[in-house]
Amino acid sequence: MLELVFLVPFFAGIVAFFLPRNLGRPLLVIIGAIHLLLSVLIWVYRPDSMFPEYFGVSPEGLLSLLVISLLFFLISIYTTGYLKASNIKSEHIFTGSMLLFLSTMTLVTLSDHIMVMWIAIEATTLASAPLIYTHRTAASLEATWKYVLICSVGIAMALLGSVLITVSMDVGKVDVPVSFSALTAVAKSLDPMWLKAGFVFILVGYGTKMGLAPMHTWLPDAHSEAPSPASALLSGVLLNCAYLGIFKTNNIMVAAGLGDFSGAILMVFGLISILAAATFILKQTEYKRMLAYSSIENMGIIAFGTGVGGLAAYGAIICLIHHSLIKSSLFLTSGNILLGYGSRLIKGTGNLVNRMPKTFVAFFAGFAGISGFPPFGIFIGELFIIVGTFRAGHYVGVGIFILSLCVIFAGFANQMLKISFDDTDATIQLTESAGMVWPQYTLLLTSLLLCFWVPDTLYQTIIHAVTSTGGGF
Amino acid sequence: MNNPVDVILSLVLLSCLFSFGSSRLPGLIKVLAFQGVVVSIVPLFVDPHMTGGGILFTMVTLTIRGIVIPLCIYLAIKKVAIHREVEPIIGYHASMLAGLGLIVGATFVSHHFHVPASRAGVLLLPTAITVLVSGMFLLMARRNAIAMVLGYIMMENGIYLVGTTFSAHARHIVEFGILLDVLAGVMIMAIILQNIKRTFDDVDTALLRTLKE
Numbered sequence: 001m002l003e004l005v006f007l008v009p010f011f012a013g014i015v016a017f018f019l020p021r022n023l024g025r026p027l028l029v030i031i032g033a034i035h036l037l038l039s040v041l042i043w044v045y046r047p048d049s050m051f052p053e054y055f056g057v058s059p060e061g062l063l064s065l066l067v068i069s070l071l072f073f074l075i076s077i078y079t080t081g082y083l084k085a086s087n088i089k090s091e092h093i094f095t096g097s098m099l100l101f102l103s104t105m106t107l108v109t110l111s112d113h114i115m116v117m118w119i120a121i122e123a124t125t126l127a128s129a130p131l132i133y134t135h136r137t138a139a140s141l142e143a144t145w146k147y148v149l150i151c152s153v154g155i156a157m158a159l160l161g162s163v164l165i166t167v168s169m170d171v172g173k174v175d176v177p178v179s180f181s182a183l184t185a186v187a188k189s190l191d192p193m194w195l196k197a198g199f200v201f202i203l204v205g206y207g208t209k210m211g212l213a214p215m216h217t218w219l220p221d222a223h224s225e226a227p228s229p230a231s232a233l234l235s236g237v238l239l240n241c242a243y244l245g246i247f248k249t250n251n252i253m254v255a256a257g258l259g260d261f262s263g264a265i266l267m268v269f270g271l272i273s274i275l276a277a278a279t280f281i282l283k284q285t286e287y288k289r290m291l292a293y294s295s296i297e298n299m300g301i302i303a304f305g306t307g308v309g310g311l312a313a314y315g316a317i318i319c320l321i322h323h324s325l326i327k328s329s330l331f332l333t334s335g336n337i338l339l340g341y342g343s344r345l346i347k348g349t350g351n352l353v354n355r356m357p358k359t360f361v362a363f364f365a366g367f368a369g370i371s372g373f374p375p376f377g378i379f380i381g382e383l384f385i386i387v388g389t390f391r392a393g394h395y396v397g398v399g400i401f402i403l404s405l406c407v408i409f410a411g412f413a414n415q416m417l418k419i420s421f422d423d424t425d426a427t428i429q430l431t432e433s434a435g436m437v438w439p440q441y442t443l444l445l446t447s448l449l450l451c452f453w454v455p456d457t458l459y460q461t462i463i464h465a466v467t468s469t470g471g472g473f
Numbered sequence: 474m475n476n477p478v479d480v481i482l483s484l485v486l487l488s489c490l491f492s493f494g495s496s497r498l499p500g501l502i503k504v505l506a507f508q509g510v511v512v513s514i515v516p517l518f519v520d521p522h523m524t525g526g527g528i529l530f531t532m533v534t535l536t537i538r539g540i541v542i543p544l545c546i547y548l549a550i551k552k553v554a555i556h557r558e559v560e561p562i563i564g565y566h567a568s569m570l571a572g573l574g575l576i577v578g579a580t581f582v583s584h585h586f587h588v589p590a591s592r593a594g595v596l597l598l599p600t601a602i603t604v605l606v607s608g609m610f611l612l613m614a615r616r617n618a619i620a621m622v623l624g625y626i627m628m629e630n631g632i633y634l635v636g637t638t639f640s641a642h643a644r645h646i647v648e649f650g651i652l653l654d655v656l657a658g659v660m661i662m663a664i665i666l667q668n669i670k671r672t673f674d675d676v677d678t679a680l681l682r683t684l685k686e
Binding site: 142 | 622648658668
């Protein structure tokens with residue numbers, strides 16, 4: 001039962017490679033719906049796996065799974081319209097890779113074994129590489145090459161880290177399954193030196209994939225060159241998957257009493273990422289790259305919050321969920337802008353408010369959400385992180401944090417106003433059909449709804465996930 | 474040097490030095506294939522209680538690391554008639570010297586690690602570190618995209634060496650999954666290489682510099 005949720009998209013993905021173009025699009029939506037249904041069933045019944053050594057249901061995994069499912073379903077609806085409006089030559093490769101990508105990301109959320117987690121995360125890289133090369137241009141080829149090489153080398157570091165953790169079991173004379181849950185339970189007996197070394201390599205490895213600076217160099221290229229539905233998936237859920245690997249390893253560290261060590265490193269990487277994003281976002285000339293840097297910023301915020309722990313760790317999970325919802329809606333909207341104006345440059349756009357009013361609403365609301373305006377969830381998450389950091393007494397860290405957020409807001413707002421209100425003589429080549437704006441609205445409304453009303457089961461799951469890293473109120 | 478493992482590992486060390494000195498891609502691929510074979514058979518000598526499944530798995534590893542992966546890259550070169558030089562950023566002699574320094578450094582560093590009960594020879598940890606860092610060195614010191622892929626494969630060889638010999642916890646099914654991932658990764662890289670060659674008419678990564686801040 002548990003395995004079904006990644007097997008269904010896997011086999012559908014393989015079938016999709018051989019389907020004609022008119023069948024691929026509905027297949028995406030159908031599989032998206034089935035996946036969403038299965039995820040909800042898993043959320044409600046929390047079934048056991050047939051292979052408990054390798055797979056299991058964890059609260060943080062469940063949260064990611066539900067986000068992936070919801071996002072994929074809405075993105076698949078959008079994709080139908082997007083594919084109609086754009087001219088993609090090998091569409092069957094695109095749909096097949098989307099489904100395989102979904103399958104591998106689902107596998108990440110359910111894997112409990114350290115090595116299976118690695119296999120799944122590396123598989124996400126491989127499944128998503130063809131997506132970035134969809135447009136078959138020289139620039140997209142360069143982005144794909146960088147993505148595959150940098151991420152593969154980075155993730156190889158994570159494999160080394162995972163191996164070092166098994167060495168820490170040998171040295172500590174621990175004999176349990178190599179799963180996150182079992183290791184967290186016996187963390188105290190693991191050898192601290194090898195465990196620390198393992199954590200650092202895993203952080204560098206999965207951090208590369210998560211887009212933490214200074215290993216983020218692939219991210220803006222890949223996100224800007226991929227077709228918008230793929231960018232939305234990359235930014236909205238792939239980064240979360242990589243974060244999951246770090247989060248679970250951090251749990252082991254906290255349980256072993258090494259939370260200060262891992263927390264400090266996470267905070268440093270988080271702050272570097274936020275600073276890097278602040279530097280590059282100011283002078284961006286392309287709107288999709290700007291969104292990509294905003295993703296680096298948010299991943300930095302999440303890593304920082306997780307590192308601080310306590311209330312901030314709760315804030316980090318809130319940011320994680322809302323970032324997925326809002327950022328994927330922004331990337332989908334950027335797809336409308338790209339199809340409408342036919343230009344990636346901010347200079348090539350303008351007067352969005354009159355030219356594409358429906359898209360403008362989604363874009364502006366997304367901007368407000370991602371820059372931390374109330375009432376969107378990022379505001380609450382960031383507030384918790386700031387309060388939590390003050391409580392923990394990291395005054396310098398919180399100073400840099402707040403300052404960078406202000407700079408990023410200024411840079412983002414500047415570009416945003418240009419796109420929305422500047423004069424332009426461009427003609428719009430896209431009619432805003434319902435299927436190409438409602439998915440974004442739904443994502444934003446979900447984010448809005450979650451600020452005012454959190455279902456109890458969701459709240460309990462978040463708290464459950466956070467308390468394992470020593471977080472919570 | 475009574476331990477057969479040490480003899481094998483010294484061959485691995487030699488292959489690293491050879492790879493630093495290779496100026497031509499086919500030669501470099503052959504060195505990598507040799508290294509793949511040698512690294513794969515190390516577990517046969519380390520583990521005294523090898524089961525039938527273990528031997529079978531070693532053979533599969535050997536086939537993939539020693540034959541299939543190098544063949545993949547070799548075919549990719551041949552199909553699109555790629556430029557045969559590795560285009561070094563750091564020269565061959567300097568690379569060799571760096572390689573020797575690396576072996577000394579790795580040996581020195583590994584004395585400081587508290588390694589679990591050593592079933593393997595004294596050379597194991599120094600070799601693993603050397604192979605790993607050599608892979609990174611090739612990634613950074615060669616501009617040719619294929620040489621970079623070969624560097625990545627070498628890194629994976631190094632990690633495999635650490636994994637199979639230090640830890641008894643890995644299951645074959647899991648290791649097989651890792652191997653498949655690496656294989657699929659190399660295949661995708663080979664496809665990208667062919668496309669790079671077709672688009673840019675060269676695989677010099679200096680051409681891949683248009684996307685940057």
